[in-house]
Amino acid sequence: MSPHTFHTLPSLRRAVRGICEAHRLPSHNGARLLLSVARMATAALDAGGPVRLEAVERTAPGGQTLLAVTLHAGPTAASPSPADLPLPGRTTPEGTVAWHLPLTEGEGPPPSAVPPAPRGAAPARTREVAAAEAYEAEIAALESDLAVALSRAETLSTELHRLKDELAETNSGVLALYVQLEERDEQLRRAHGQILRELEDALRPPPxxxxxxxxxxxxxxxxxxxxxxxxxxxxxxxxxxxxxxxxxxxxxxxxxxxxxxxxxxxxxxxxxxxxxxxxxxxxxxxxxxxxxxxxxxxxxxxxxxxxxxxxxxxxxxxxxxxxxxxxxxxxxxxxxxxxxxxxxxxxxxxxxxxxxxxxxxxxxxxxxxxxxxxxxxxxxxxxxxxxxxxxxxxxxxxxxxxxxxxxxxxxxxxxxxxxxxxxxxxxxxxxxxxxxx
The missing domain is CATH 3.60.40.10 (PPM-type phosphatase domain)
Incomplete structure (x- = not known):
């Protein structure tokens, strides 16, 4: 996808969703990319400036195919840190933020045509425009809910890994304790047998x-x-x-x-x-x-x-x-x-x-x-x-x-x-x- 310029957040969202569908990105990666691009572009669009989006496939040194998505939004005071986004990205002093997502073998190239960004002034408000804005508002609410769900999923995933680590340590400790108890039990059995042998030998008459x-x-x-x-x-x-x-x-x-x-x-x-x-x-x-x-x-x-x-x-x-x-x-x-x-x-x-x-x-x-x-x-x-x-x-x-x-x-x-x-x-x-x- 060659760079395209966007003046509204809904059109940018549609373009990102198109990129995700074209490259068959996993839903969790696509959702994080959509949220991250929208958050980085919101400050620039609210300030009245356009943003540019570019998506190209690249081959990493190890032979893995990556999808590089680059957002040109320009630095603003309200822009969040790329490291704090749902999908952390890399930034440059010029305000460019890039995301690199791995693609599995067999995924097709991006589509030849992406819905062009609207140019010029926005059309007059009509019923269709109002319906579209309502739809985008609903999408924004869903995206907000999705962001909360992703954050919760990440928290649960971290907690799960912690619990697995604690369980592994506990199992290791229990196994070590079990081995120690077995060894102690064997020692007690031997000592018990030795005492009984000595007692019985003492009771038997000598030759x-x-x-x-x-x-x-x-x-x-x-x-x-x-x-x-x-x-x-x-x-x-x-x-x-x-x-x-x-x-x-x-x-x-x-x-x-x-x-x-x-x-x-x-x-x-x-x-x-x-x-x-x-x-x-x-x-x-x-x-x-x-x-x-x-x-x-x-x-x-x-x-x-x-x-x-x-x-x-x-x-x-x-x-x-x-x-x-x-x-x-x-x-x-x-x-x-x-x-x-x-x-x-x-x-x-x-x-x-x-x-x-x-x-x-x-x-x-x-x-x-x-x-x-x-x-x-x-x-x-x-x-x-x-x-x-x-x-x-x-x-x-x-x-x-x-x-x-x-x-x-x-x-x-x-x-x-x-x-x-x-x-x-x-x-x-x-x-x-x-x-x-």
Missing amino acids: IAVDGMELAVHYAPADTDAPTGGDFYDWLLLPDGTVHITVVDALGHGVRSTRSALNVTHAVRTLALEGHPLESIVARTHDILAPFDPDIMATVLLARIHPGTGALRLANGSHPPALVVRADGSADYLEVRGRGIGFPLPGSESVLADTLHEGDLLMLYTDGLTESRRDPIEGEARLVKTAQAHAGRPVREIPGAVAEDMHTVILHPDDTLALAVRRTQIPQARRPLAGQP
Whole structure:
């Protein structure tokens, strides 16, 4: 569009609208351009001077097509600052204001003809002129409303960006707090587990040293985050020189089952030290504990071994049988019938007597070792093969190695206890040489 001169604001507005339609400017840009041109031209037109408007397409250095709209209005005291317009423009000392708007690819050139500006004096007032002025007044009111709406939209857009920034910061803070809480929770779980492990280790008896016997034990909880359970053991040397071993599996998991197992082991230890017969200890333990803990249920396996002779005696209360692996590689389960503590008619029905010879290995355990796949018979068969495979290792390694092999597949996790006893040669007393005491 070549420069055109305008003497009235309505004709200038029509020309700007024509430019916007010809170049298919987005409505928000076209509305801001129309308001900005009208505001800059109003002061010059009110002062009686004409204004010139020019619109040409230009190519920016980056290859983008721009629409350059230039208004020649001359500087006046009432003219607003171009920077404060709805569409800020660039100004020159001569009063020229220019706007550069980007055009998307595919937009056509401006029309070849733009309604010419009226020249000369305005025609006489007629009905048509009055209607046109009324129409332009309505347009001016709409433009005023549009300016308010655009200002409100800009305010809302700014507020929206601010809220998005605040939300992003809040989300980042919440995520960081969540990560910190997860880390703290993991630390607390580890500390809780460590405390429980230390407490339970403190409650378990230390290994005893007996000539002619080697002992070792392995314990693993069903849940590493709650390492207490109802699988307990006790071993002690009785006044007559025999070794007494107790293996207990109390019903349940956690602290409650630990308390029940401790009560059983303490009661059995007291009865054994008092000299009660092995065959009566399971039933007497039930009689002692049942009045104080009516809900207690526990299986018990008791073993007495004479280190010198290898004499072995077993009593059982609903517990899995002991397994003996002989020095020649053969293996047998030592079955004893009985019912556990808290069961109907508790007690061992009999006492099994056997002998551990030099090199024989005795395995005592809880059902968590053999029932990890929910099939006790299959588990007992696997235990025989596993114990035979590891029988030649040092005793301290056998319980852990057996448990590791048995738990290659775990379908039914449970607390696990494995205890190994091997009969060894008793060192002969060295005779003193002549002249020595």
